[in-house]
Amino acid sequence: MKNLWNDADAEKMVADYAKMGVRRDLALRVYTTRLLGGEPRLVLHGGGNTSCKTKATDLVGDEWDVLCVKGSGWDMAVIEPQGLPAVKMGALLKARALDTLSDEDMVALQRSNLIDPASPNPSVETLLHAFLPLKFVDHTHSTAILAIVDQENSKALVKTVFGDKIGYVPYIKPGFELAKVAADVFDTDPSVEGLILDKHGIFTFGDDAKQAYDRMIHYVTIAEDYIAKNGKPQATKAALPAKLAKASDIAPTLRGAVAVARGEGRFDRMISDFRTSDAIVDFINSARIAELAGRGVSTPDLSIRIKTGPMAVPAPDADKLGDYKAAVRSHVEAFAKDYRAYFETNDALDDVKRTMLDPMPRLTLVPGLGMFGHGRTLKDAKIASDIGEMWIEAVRGAEAIGNFQPLSKADLFPLEYWSLEQAKLASNKPKPLTGQVALITGGAGAIGAATAKLFAANGAHAVIVDLDPAKAAEAAKAAGNNSIGVGADITSPAEVRAAFDKAVAVYGGVDILVSNAGAAWEGRIGEIDDALLRKSFELNFFAHQSAAQNAVRIMLEQGTGGVLLFNTSKQAVNPGPKFGAYGLPKAATLFLSRQYALDYGAYGIRSNAVNADRIRSGLLTDAMIASRSGARGVSEKEYMSGNLLGQEVTADDVAQAFLHQALAERTTADVTTVDGGNIAAALR
Ligand SMILES: [Zn+2]
Numbered sequence: 001m002k003n004l005w006n007d008a009d010a011e012k013m014v015a016d017y018a019k020m021g022v023r024r025d026l027a028l029r030v031y032t033t034r035l036l037g038g039e040p041r042l043v044l045h046g047g048g049n050t051s052c053k054t055k056a057t058d059l060v061g062d063e064w065d066v067l068c069v070k071g072s073g074w075d076m077a078v079i080e081p082q083g084l085p086a087v088k089m090g091a092l093l094k095a096r097a098l099d100t101l102s103d104e105d106m107v108a109l110q111r112s113n114l115i116d117p118a119s120p121n122p123s124v125e126t127l128l129h130a131f132l133p134l135k136f137v138d139h140t141h142s143t144a145i146l147a148i149v150d151q152e153n154s155k156a157l158v159k160t161v162f163g164d165k166i167g168y169v170p171y172i173k174p175g176f177e178l179a180k181v182a183a184d185v186f187d188t189d190p191s192v193e194g195l196i197l198d199k200h201g202i203f204t205f206g207d208d209a210k211q212a213y214d215r216m217i218h219y220v221t222i223a224e225d226y227i228a229k230n231g232k233p234q235a236t237k238a239a240l241p242a243k244l245a246k247a248s249d250i251a252p253t254l255r256g257a258v259a260v261a262r263g264e265g266r267f268d269r270m271i272s273d274f275r276t277s278d279a280i281v282d283f284i285n286s287a288r289i290a291e292l293a294g295r296g297v298s299t300p301d302l303s304i305r306i307k308t309g310p311m312a313v314p315a316p317d318a319d320k321l322g323d324y325k326a327a328v329r330s331h332v333e334a335f336a337k338d339y340r341a342y343f344e345t346n347d348a349l350d351d352v353k354r355t356m357l358d359p360m361p362r363l364t365l366v367p368g369l370g371m372f373g374h375g376r377t378l379k380d381a382k383i384a385s386d387i388g389e390m391w392i393e394a395v396r397g398a399e400a401i402g403n404f405q406p407l408s409k410a411d412l413f414p415l416e417y418w419s420l421e422q423a424k425l426a427s428n429k430p431k432p433l434t435g436q437v438a439l440i441t442g443g444a445g446a447i448g449a450a451t452a453k454l455f456a457a458n459g460a461h462a463v464i465v466d467l468d469p470a471k472a473a474e475a476a477k478a479a480g481n482n483s484i485g486v487g488a489d490i491t492s493p494a495e496v497r498a499a500f501d502k503a504v505a506v507y508g509g510v511d512i513l514v515s516n517a518g519a520a521w522e523g524r525i526g527e528i529d530d531a532l533l534r535k536s537f538e539l540n541f542f543a544h545q546s547a548a549q550n551a552v553r554i555m556l557e558q559g560t561g562g563v564l565l566f567n568t569s570k571q572a573v574n575p576g577p578k579f580g581a582y583g584l585p586k587a588a589t590l591f592l593s594r595q596y597a598l599d600y601g602a603y604g605i606r607s608n609a610v611n612a613d614r615i616r617s618g619l620l621t622d623a624m625i626a627s628r629s630g631a632r633g634v635s636e637k638e639y640m641s642g643n644l645l646g647q648e649v650t651a652d653d654v655a656q657a658f659l660h661q662a663l664a665e666r667t668t669a670d671v672t673t674v675d676g677g678n679i680a681a682a683l684r
Helices: 007-018 024-037 089-097 103-112 126-131 143-149 154-165 176-188 209-230 247-258 278-284 289-295 300-306 318-347 378-401 409-416 419-426 446-457 469-479 493-507 530-558 580-603 622-632 636-640 651-663
Strands: 049-057 063-069 086-088 136-140 166-169 194-197 201-206 260-263 266-268 271-275 363-366 370-375 437-441 461-466 484-487 512-515 562-567 605-612 670-674
Touching: 007 024, 024 049, 024 063, 024 136, 024 209, 049 126, 063 089, 063 126, 086 089, 089 103, 089 126, 089 176, 103 419, 126 136, 126 176, 136 209, 143 154, 143 194, 143 201, 143 209, 143 378, 154 166, 154 194, 154 209, 166 176, 176 194, 194 209, 201 209, 209 378, 247 271, 247 318, 247 363, 247 370, 247 493, 247 530, 271 378, 271 493, 278 370, 278 378, 300 378, 300 409, 318 409, 363 378, 370 378, 437 446, 437 493, 437 530, 446 461, 446 469, 446 512, 446 651, 461 469, 461 493, 469 484, 484 493, 493 530, 512 530, 530 562, 530 580, 530 605, 562 580, 562 651, 580 605, 605 651, 622 636, 651 670
Parallel strands: 166 194, 437 461, 437 512, 461 484, 512 562, 562 605, 605 670
Antiparallel strands: 049 063, 049 136, 063 086, 136 201, 194 201, 260 266, 271 370, 363 370
16 A cells, blocks of 8 residues: 655645644644545545544643544544544543443543533544554554454464564454453553454554554555465356346336335335446456355444445346346345344343334445445445445455455444444434435426425435536536436437436436426417427427326336426416417326326325416516516516415425425325415316
8 A cells, every 4th residue: 555645745734734723743643644534445434543642722721631533523534633632631541440431431531521522522442542652543444454354363364464563452342441452452562563453453553643654554555465465366256147237227126125114105215326347346246245245344333334234136137127126125125134133133132222223235236237325315325335345345355365254243233233323313313305316307497496405405315407407507506415417308208218317327216206397388379380389298298298207117116106296387277368388288287197196196106286376487587577567557566476465476485385295195186276376276
């Protein structure tokens, strides 16, 4: 592994932080923490931590010996000084004399000795850092080190590979007990330059930031060289179907299979992130992939992200996709059954009250194609994929030099169900649409953009489809929550299909369609140009049909229901003069909505329509408002609020109606009127 230390960069960071009053020790601690954090083969998404022993001044000017140690929630790659909270050393060192210390008391001890009480929680490995006497301490879950410690004979192998300058610490769950044992190992031979923790990772330390970092890179390189020199090629590959299906063909099926059924047709859905590369596919094409996946995670804290380990499913045959759905479902059921048994067996061992997490896999390996990370948000799904890549690295290395044998699942359990993690979970309530994907046509227009924003604020990921790709991207950015913009002419069935394919590629599927795009053409119906009427039908009817067809195709694959929402406008029930070219296809779309409700209700797919009227938008522009209000001899304000409530109706009001219809789980074949009240247009 390349050593990235650079004197000039280090000194520049010291100088820059000095201007903000940050001490040299802490600035260098930030510098090498970022070097370590930027390398996924060392640390990933919260795994690993660093510290330095230095001095800090409190509010009344007293100077204290402190440990600046990584705080929970900070990513090492982008850490700042405030991500390394200062804890008074005196109290931490005294704790070593205690016989026991519960996790809750350990956190209380650490928090009550913070110099700044607003700091994040210091790492769970804080005491281990404190008990080691050297000034700088670095800790990573290096994949090369894991390949060596995830072996049956790991103790002997550590000695063979690293020699006498590394201490060996048997596996103990992170916390007080591990800190004491690691400190004892160090005390028996204080000449060691690092400690290797069985089934877990490596600590190195030094008198300065560079020494601790150099040692980390040195020992990781020794491990990498050992694997390269002694590794044997991978075992036999599995036979693959002659014609493999594509990832997009199976993504909705898989996404549906891993959704958590809450009963009575309700689901907590997940997002799927597909990841592939030659290295990924080469590894998961192993004939032994299911067996390897079943052995578990390469380092225990991964269980917080990917539970007991990945799930392997068969390679999909393009000619037998019908059978594949059942195969995937039975694999997911088997995974969930094993997970429940793992929970029940280990939970029964003591009296601690725990809440079982959902039993669904977070990482699925598909031979021939790649892997899917699953999570309640796109971010969580991507984290699962990132972890999957490093799991592959560690297991490939372990299998090359021996036999991958990670921590047993019984030992993993206390970590996945660590009391502090359970507490974090209880406070982390999902939003009403978390895990759902909403595709919105006309998404960059006033109503579409307002709907996308509201849906994203309620937890959905929005796929904003608009004729103008730049505007779609802009609306996606405004909506937030990792939403995406897609340019498409929705009167082209091929472009509609491509927009849905994009939603599947990014999120794994679609749960909500807001079929909103439309445009109005005027003219007395008896004199209207035939081509214009047909053009209006293409956009105001057939485009709704092709979007709905695609949505239903994906929803049926997922098997978790869904909802179709149509913008049908007031014209569908109450025609306006010279508005036939617009009203006729909209009336057809209102009945289209009812037809979908009728034909797909049995599959849990709902279909509703919103009848909006007189909304300031691309369809009713400011110029049109000025001319129409002028023609009627009323002010613009009077024109826009000419309804029973006497208030202007906005795009946000329409978005609220769509959200209501999306959330009302027992409402289908409904029409919601959003016009401030217009008796002539009221539905009977
Ligand atoms: Zn660790």
